[in-house]
Amino acid sequence: MPDADHDSFEERFAHALRDSGEALGAGPYGLAADGAARGRRLRARRRAAVLGGAAAVALVGLGGALMLPGGTDGGSGRQQSAAGSPKARATAPSASTGTEAPAVSAGELVRTLEKLLPGGRLSQAEGRGTDDHPYVRGVYDDGKGKGAVSVSINRVPAGTREAAQNTQCPDKVFIAYDSCATTKLPDGSALMILKGYEYPNSRSGTKLWRADLVTPSGQYIDVQEWNAAAEKDAPVTRDEPPLSATQLKALATARQWRAAADAIPLAQRPQPAPNEPKGTGSVSATLAGLLPKGVKTVGKGNADPEFGYVVVDDGKGASLVQLNDQPDMRDVEGQLFGEGTRTLPDGTKVVTRKSSGDKDIEGIVMWTVDTIRPDGRRVVISAFNSGAQNTQATREAPALTMRQLEKIALDPKWLDLG
Structure with a gap:
């Protein structure tokens, strides 16, 4: 938990994500309801705001959706049942065909899931139609133990970095999983296809397997399953989730979900982030080049112009250092730079924090320096006393x-x- 004296936006948001199940991109039954669309918009603007928590990388590597408990609407608390909505017969332009795609009701989505599952029985099924951020979920029993299953249907801006990130395997430095592979159809x-856990450090026996599909036109289908009747606070009922990797693929690629994605109204389809980084430099490579003498780089993140990390060792144990570089964060400047902020002669604001690195792993500490320049460019860097965010501490304090x-x-x- 963060220090009581540092209830900053980044800490509150990170813990909100954890509490609502986002730590492994695993909100209640997947990218359900309004949280999915809201989360994708927030990712482009707030990725650095959760820097230092496992949720940060989950946002980058697992779709970046903010899940809400119970699949409720973030604004009204509404939850759509399988009965559908009064607007279920509305139509929306299809991005893939250019024609009017008829809306799909929650009831139709439930029947589709029942039809596509390989035998067994689906119970406690509910969903929401395409007029209001569609999803369907239920408890599937193939006779070998109940498992929660969900399908969420979304759109992402086609051809963007955001679209690609939804099918990139997460980095094991941050997220524990058994296997992950991305293929081109x-x-x-x-x-x-990812076989992981409900919690990023795999601290419980609850497994989360998922299939994320992004089409060239921006249709985004996310299928998730657990080896328990609910993704959280439910006993494990079987060793593994009920659907195999092959069955997950078949479910995720079913044409019915793509048709539902085409029925999502234009107003609900996200546009490319206006501040999408345009630079081609790598944060990880730049960070590695700025390290002080006396530390050795033993690990480094992929080329990305916005987020990066290195794992360093000064001879006293591995230490993770991660950094976000965002072009304009003035809209949250007041939330991030409050008490304890110093202003430099050039107008740059600096705030430092020391807190727990992971509330679920004892002994992990995180040291953070957060900066914002007058033009809104925010660079925030954190260092840990461990070589990864989901492992035990390797030293008393960070290497830097x-x-x-x-x-x-x-x-x-x-x-x-950029």
């Missing part, structure tokens, strides 16, 4: 001091990344 769609972290965050090289 003959029609150009990308499909990720607060002064060293601040020097890296304020380096002008970050201005060159």
